[in-house]
Amino acid sequence: xxxxxxxxxxxxxxxxxxxxxxxxxxxxxxxxxxxxxxxxxxxxxxxxxxxxxxxxxxxxxxxxxxxxxxxxxxxxxxxxxxxxxxxxxxxxxxxxxxxxxxxxxxxxxxxxxxxxxxxxxxxxxxxxxxxxxxxxxxxxxxxxxxxxxxxxxxxxxxxxxxxxxxxxxxxxxxxxxxxxxxxxxxxxxxxxxxxxxxxxxxxxxxxxxxxxxxxxxxxxxxxxxxxxxxxxxxxxxxxxxxxxxxxxxxxxxxxxxxxxxxxxxxxxxxxxxxxxxxxxxxxxxxxxxxxxxxxxxxxxxxxxxxxxxxxxxxxxxx
Amino acid sequence: xxxxxxxxxxxxxxxxxxxxxxxxxxxxxxxxxxxxxxxxxxxxxxxxxxxxxxxxxxxxxxxxxxxxxxxxxxxxxxxxxxxxxxxxxxxxxxxxxxxxxxxxxxxxxxxxxxxxxxxxxxxxxxxxxxxxxxxxxxxxxxxxxxxxxxxxxxxxxxxxxxxxxxxxxxxxxxxxxxxxxxxxxxxxxxxxxxxxxxxxxxxxxxxxxxxxxxxxxxxxxxxxxxxxxxxxxxxxxxxxxxxxxxxxxxxxxxxxxxxxxxxxxxxxxxxxxxxxxxxxxxxxxxxxxxxxxxxxxxxxxxxxxxxxxxxxxxxxxx
Numbered sequence: 001x002x003x004x005x006x007x008x009x010x011x012x013x014x015x016x017x018x019x020x021x022x023x024x025x026x027x028x029x030x031x032x033x034x035x036x037x038x039x040x041x042x043x044x045x046x047x048x049x050x051x052x053x054x055x056x057x058x059x060x061x062x063x064x065x066x067x068x069x070x071x072x073x074x075x076x077x078x079x080x081x082x083x084x085x086x087x088x089x090x091x092x093x094x095x096x097x098x099x100x101x102x103x104x105x106x107x108x109x110x111x112x113x114x115x116x117x118x119x120x121x122x123x124x125x126x127x128x129x130x131x132x133x134x135x136x137x138x139x140x141x142x143x144x145x146x147x148x149x150x151x152x153x154x155x156x157x158x159x160x161x162x163x164x165x166x167x168x169x170x171x172x173x174x175x176x177x178x179x180x181x182x183x184x185x186x187x188x189x190x191x192x193x194x195x196x197x198x199x200x201x202x203x204x205x206x207x208x209x210x211x212x213x214x215x216x217x218x219x220x221x222x223x224x225x226x227x228x229x230x231x232x233x234x235x236x237x238x239x240x241x242x243x244x245x246x247x248x249x250x251x252x253x254x255x256x257x258x259x260x261x262x263x264x265x266x267x268x269x270x271x272x273x274x275x276x277x278x279x280x281x282x283x284x285x286x287x288x289x290x291x292x293x294x295x296x297x298x299x300x301x302x303x304x305x306x307x308x309x310x311x312x313x314x315x316x317x318x
Numbered sequence: 319x320x321x322x323x324x325x326x327x328x329x330x331x332x333x334x335x336x337x338x339x340x341x342x343x344x345x346x347x348x349x350x351x352x353x354x355x356x357x358x359x360x361x362x363x364x365x366x367x368x369x370x371x372x373x374x375x376x377x378x379x380x381x382x383x384x385x386x387x388x389x390x391x392x393x394x395x396x397x398x399x400x401x402x403x404x405x406x407x408x409x410x411x412x413x414x415x416x417x418x419x420x421x422x423x424x425x426x427x428x429x430x431x432x433x434x435x436x437x438x439x440x441x442x443x444x445x446x447x448x449x450x451x452x453x454x455x456x457x458x459x460x461x462x463x464x465x466x467x468x469x470x471x472x473x474x475x476x477x478x479x480x481x482x483x484x485x486x487x488x489x490x491x492x493x494x495x496x497x498x499x500x501x502x503x504x505x506x507x508x509x510x511x512x513x514x515x516x517x518x519x520x521x522x523x524x525x526x527x528x529x530x531x532x533x534x535x536x537x538x539x540x541x542x543x544x545x546x547x548x549x550x551x552x553x554x555x556x557x558x559x560x561x562x563x564x565x566x567x568x569x570x571x572x573x574x575x576x577x578x579x580x581x582x583x584x585x586x587x588x589x590x591x592x593x594x595x596x597x598x599x600x601x602x603x604x605x606x607x608x609x610x611x612x613x614x615x616x617x618x619x620x621x622x623x624x625x626x627x628x629x630x631x632x633x634x635x636x
Contacts, residue, residue: 131472143573147470154449154575155612161572161605166565169486178568178603180486247484250496254479255461255573257472285496287479294473 001057003048003065004311006112006303009033009085012040014047015307016055016062021123023304025055037088037097045101064106066313067094068115068306072158078109108313112306113159114151117144118316119309120262124301129259133252134299135162137245138265140175141183145256151316163187167247182251185244188220188266195223195237202233224270242274246281253294254287264299271298319375321366321383322629324430324621327351327403330358332365333625334373334380339441341622343373355406355415363419382424384631385412386433386624390476396427426631430624431477432469435462436634437627438580442619447577451570452617453480455563456583458493459501463574469634481505485565500569503562506538506584513541513555520551542588560592564599571612572605582617589616 001024006013008031015026027050029043044067052059071083078095080086095107110118117134126132130149136142141163145152153160163183164176171180172190184190196215199207207226211217223241226234249261261282267274279296286293301308319342324331326349333344345368347361362385370377389401396413398404413425428436435452444450448467454460459481463470471478481501482494489498490508502508514533517525525544529535541559544552567579579600585592597614604611619626 145574147465152465152470152574155577156575156606156610158575158606160574164572164605165483165569167484167487169489169562169565171487176605177607244487247487251483251569252573254482255570256463256470256478257474257476259473287482287494288474288476289495292474 001062002311002314003052003062004115004307004309005044005048005065005067006115006306006310007031007040007044007067007069007086008112009070012044012047013303013307014044014051015304015311016051016057017308017311021308021312023307025051026304026307027051027054031086033086035088037086037092040086040088041094041097042101045098048102059102059105062105064108064314065098065102066108066110066115066310068110068112068310069094070112072156073109073111075109075157078107080109106314108310108317110151110310110313110316111153111157111159113142114144114153115309115313116264116305117146117262117309118151118312119301119305119307120264120299121146121149122312123308124305125262125297125299126260129295131258132260132262133160133162133256133258134262134264135249135252136265136299137186137188137263137267139187139189141187141248142265145258147256147258149315162248162252165248165251167244167251182244182248186241186248190244191220191223191237191241191267192218194241198237198240199233202236205233206231207233220267221270224273228273238273239277242277242281246278246285249278249296250282250285253282258294261294261296262299263296264305268298319380320629320632321370321380322433322625322627323362323366323383323385324433324624324628325349325358325362325385325387325404326430327388330362330365331621331625332362332369333622333629334369334375335626335629339626339630341625343369344622344625345369345372349404351404353406355404355410358404358406359412359415360419363416366420377420377423380423382426382632383416383420384426384428384433384628386428386430386628387412388430390474391427391429393427393475396425398427424632426628426635428469428628428631428634429471429475429477431460432462432471433627433631434582434623435464435580435627436469436630437619437623437625438582438617439464439467440630441626442623443580443615443617444578447613449576450578450580451478451480451574451576452580452582453567453570454583454617455504455506455581455585457505457507459505459566460583463576465574465576467633480566480570483566483569485562485569500562500566504559504566508562509538509541509555509559509585510536512559516555516558517551523551524549525551538585539588542591546591556591557595560595560599564596564603567596567614568600568603571600576612579612579614580617581614582623586616
């Protein structure tokens with residue numbers, strides 16, 4: 001058995017995972033991200049011990065601990081070099097720190113987006129392929145690339161910054177400083193902005209009533225819900241969103257030709273309402289249109305992807 | 319020793335390559351691309367024998383033959399499935415065909431862009447790194463991705479179609495059918511078009527005289543030459559070209575974080591006149607600006623890259 005830790009800015013989630021990638025037990029505690037790293041590591045260790053014992057096992061039954069952490073990791077030295085969301089984690093060696101609680105326990109580290117991508121390819125939506133790109137549509141647009149079952153993260157070993165691929169030169173301002181990034185059009189944040197803008201042109205749209213005329217109530221679901229009810233504005237917003245998302249996904253297909261593109265994050269919960277038009281867009285625009293395309297599927301594991309991927313990081317080191 | 323064949327639509331180039339990636343002897347003959355595949359394979363075999371014997375060796379000194387071919391290869395079965403430029407090569411097994419001349423000789427196949435990228439990482443501009451993306455600025459924009467010394471070509475195993483990444487949604491028409499592709503702004507063809515357009519706004523530009531007022535005399539060098547002489551229009555064209563090229567290169571850096579980006583093709587002969595402003599652009603725009611960036615260098619091997627990469631393909635199969 002293996003322990004996987006998804007260390008986030010909000011929660012520390014820990015799962016006990018078996019050789020079939022099943023989570024035997026899991027739990028989470030708040031990170032308290034402004035605390036010292038020693039306090040956070042102590043909570044990680046306590047939670048590890050708790051979920052193992054709750055499941056009727058002992059720490060000695062655990063072969064290793066894997067951690068998906070935000071920011072920039074030094075994989076080889078098991079160090080978090082820097083994480084924007086965890087201010088005390090500057091050059092912290094997580095193997096050394098966790099071994100204070102679990103002497104001799106092997107520890108593996110990855111960027112959290114890569115660990116989650118790895119989880120999806122091992123046990124989730126991409127489990128039948130060896131190569132996939134995971135694109136997460138949330139507050140931002142995140143990414144992870146796995147080729148022949150190896151996490152591909154380049155020399156920086158952060159996640160693949162797919163969200164920061166410009167698809168419209170000099171376009172919408174992105175948080176990264178560039179203009180026209182994929183993220184600035186395809187994140188949930190961008191969809192909410194697009195919804196607020198487009199409904200202004202449609203005073204009769206049912207969206208105004210849905211949100212009680214309060215633009216702060218617009219979510220990533222609003223336009224999809226309205227479109228399902230035949231609302232013209234809702235359909236226009238969804239079509240435009242799919243076109244932007246489709247440009248970015250087609251770019252990734254043309255560059256990497258992965259066996260699968262896995263769409264995750266909140267927006268992916270729209271399922272076929274999103275994926276069917278997205279597939280149509282990508283198939284119509286990819287290089288050599290009409291020829292075989294990467295399969296495009298929704299992520300299946302949600303937050304469990306990060307836990308399972310982290311637990312199995314030892315396989316990356318083999 | 320190893321034989322590398324760069325099978326192109328115009329020429330068949332063959333080189334005899336040693337274990338240090340040096341070309342001992344090389345030669346080429348016209349492809350005659352509309353001929354039967356049997357006639358073309360015979361010329362490939364004759365040329366192989368000729369350059370081996372000219373160098374004072376025998377075919378029995380050659381361990382294997384590698385081929386970089388255009389179009390879509392089936393690597394495992396050594397078949398060219400389809401090649402736009404070689405009309406008779408539909409599902410042709412090059413191992414079977416070449417073994418008619420060289421019984422028992424192992425044959426390896428790759429897409430030509432990938433073979434050339436592999437040559438640069440083995441023996442050229444990227445020889446000190448394990449992971450690089452090669453971007454070729456010619457009539458179009460080609461690409462090859464090598465990660466940890468493995469050619470990464472996805473499920474289609476064509477080249478990486480980096481040129482067909484949209485950087486300006488709904489922008490300039492591309493030959494692939496999409497609008498706003500990197501290739502439509504950063505190929506030599508695009509630079510020539512941009513030069514022709516911009517000089518119309520600058521009646522006093524020295525470019526008019528350089529080309530004898532004949533727009534058909536504009537080449538990929540024209541704007542660079544004029545800019546070097548302080549011409550305002552020339553500088554504007556170069557700045558705009560670098561900005562478009564920089565957007566595409568920054569996208570690739572953000573997605574893959576390769577150790578090196580190698581710029582090849584005709585335009586790369588501008589050397590530091592192109593690379594210095596390109597580096598500045600990418601460093602200023604990459605995710606986490608100011609942090610370490612992929613090194614950006616010019617390809618070194620020219621057409622030899624394809625021969626050397628092809629000759630060494632056996633290493634990919636190991």
